Amino acid sequence: MEDKKRNEAYNQYVSAKIPKTHAWPALFNSFWVGGLICVIGQGINDLLLLAFPMLSQQSAWALTLIALIFIASFLTGIGVYDQIGKFAGGGSIVPITGFSNSIASPSIEFKSEGIVYGICVKMFTIAGPVIVFGVASSMVVGLIYWIISLF
Amino acid sequence: MAETIKLKKQPKIIGSYSIVGPKEGKGNFGEYFDYVMKNDFFGEKTFEKAERKMLENAITGVIQNAKLQTKDIDIMIAGDLLNQIISSSYAARVFNFPFLGVYGACSTMAESIGVASILVDGGYSKNVVCCTGSHFSTAERQYRFPLELGNQRPPTSQWTVTGAGSCVISLEGEGPRITMVTFGKVVDWGINDVNNMGGAMAPAARETMLNHFRNTKTGPDDYDLILTGDLGKLGSEILIDLMEDEGITLGSNYGDCGQMYFKRSQQTLCGASGAGCCATVFNSFIIKKLQEKKYKRILFMPTGALLSTTSTQQGDTIPCTCHAIVIEA
Known part of the structure; x- marks a missing residue:
């Protein structure tokens, strides 16, 4: 019992002493790098449509994703993506490039x-949960969609 | 009761050797290491093989440094951080002497020196090799994430040292004497954050330090240097606070290998960690300063976190230990 009390007090003391992450600079870097990745994606998409006017929007989207995944895997391979990640945090984890990095690394x-x-x-030690939750939640959404469509 | 063993014959450290990776070579102790590797692979195909080769080189190097031959060694006591301490066992495979594997996580260096000096003091062994090492890339992969994953390290995290240190304990020859050994209890104050090893290990250091001071009727002022292993920036600050609560002031003669290891520009956040951290500092800088008589009496007490990835995933807290040895010039 006394141990429990001591541990609680110690945990409180340690959490107060832990150096804190500076949220605003981290969020700012996250925001602009994440945004930049999206702009690059949009750029690839627009260039594709410009170069191949026959291409449907659906195919252009698919090709854009493939291009982004390739670039991220390539940057992971040559040891650049972890440097970007160190700087940008969530900004380079959330886009599809982060998913690519989590499988390539x-x-x-x-x-x-x-x-x-x-x-x-x-390969899937990090990305695995994302895929599981992605598939599971799409099933739930699909079910809800089906129920609604009955009425 | 935790007893302090007072060694009657006071075995000596007659040889020491340290080998580190390139990043460590650029750190604060860079000029003191015996060998700095050009890259982390050390000419091997995998990091695990590189770690093993590092230990092999440290063992060969220390036997030469002690001016002995392989046949003069009675036993080797070694440990590392990998599962089933493979680096030590595989390194021992190439040598023709008995091997005792020990595991005290980052406190392994003090644990092996403690056991070795008792063997030598008791007259059971003549020359004993102690060796410990760790490798950043093998530890990262065992305990954390792949190297190339683009994630951020929390501000309390520490950088595992790539390096190995070794020494030879014997009664014959010249060198600093080991006079006392206090083995540590396993202490757990309920920290479960694996990125905050300093916070988890500080209570273990407190426990051993209190026991040691009580048993030997000494205090911080009786030592030229009190050196913990890898509490890091945060952990050593916590230890100072914890000792203050006990009425003991740790002043400028207290230091932590992990905190001092890297330069600030090397961005290791709370400092260095790993079994190789205190092993390389002890077997280079500390031994040299003792030989030069710059330090006369040192309390060396590295801590170790005795967790595994399985215990962490099951939500367990982190049990830690700390072994102390006293070395006199």
Whole structure:
């Protein structure tokens, strides 16, 4: 009982002493880098439509995503994306490029354990939950959509 | 009761060796290390193999430094941070002497020196090698995230040192003497934030320090230097506060290897950590200063966090320990 009290007091003391992240500069960097990634995406999309007028908007979107994923994986491979992430935080994690980085980085890391047990198994250690929640929530939304469409 | 062992014959540290990575070589202790690697791979295919090679080199280096040959070594006591302490065991595989694996996380250096000096003091072994190391990239991958993942490190986090340190304990030869050993209890004050090791380990340092001072009837002023391992910036500040609550003032003769290890421009937030942190500082800077008689009596007490990724994921708090040894010039 006394231990519990001491631990609680100690935890309170430590959390008060922990150096805090400066929220505003972090948010600012996050905002402009995240925004820049989106602008690049929009730019690729517009250039595609300009260069290939036959292309439908749907196909241009798909090609834009592929291009962004490729760029992010490439930057991960040459060791640049983690530097961007260190600076921008959420700004480079939230866009699809962050998702690409979260799959490419464990693939590089666990190459030493072989293709099957290393790369293929470990590839989704970080992105896995995102995919699971993505699929699960889309099922829930789909169900709600179906129920509404009945009336 | 935690006893302090007073060594009757006072074994000596007759050789020491340190090897570090390039980032560590640029740190505050850079000029004192015996060997600075050009890159983290050390000519190997994986970081784990590089860590192993680092330990092998540290063992070979220290035997040479002590002017001994491999056949003169009776036993080696070593440990590291990887699961099943593979770096130490695999390093021991290439040598032809018995091996005792120990694990005290970042306190392993003091633990192995403690056990070694008891073996030597008791007359059971003549020359004992102690070796400990860690590698930033293997530790990151075991405990945290892939290296290339673009995430931010929390402000309390510390940087695992790539490096290995080793020493030879013996009764014959010249060198600083080990006079006392206080092994630590396992202490847990309920911190479960794995990014705040300093906060988790400080109570363990407090416990061992109090026990040591009580048992030996000494205080901070009786030592030229009191050195903790890798409490870091935050943890060492917490320890100073905790000791103040006990009426003991840690003044300018108190230091922490982790806090001092890197330069501020190297952006390691709360400082260095890892088994290699205090091992490389102790087996370079500290031993040299003792040999030069700049320091006469040092209390060396690194702490270790005895957690695993499984215990963390199951929401457990972090148990920690701290072993203290006294070295006199």
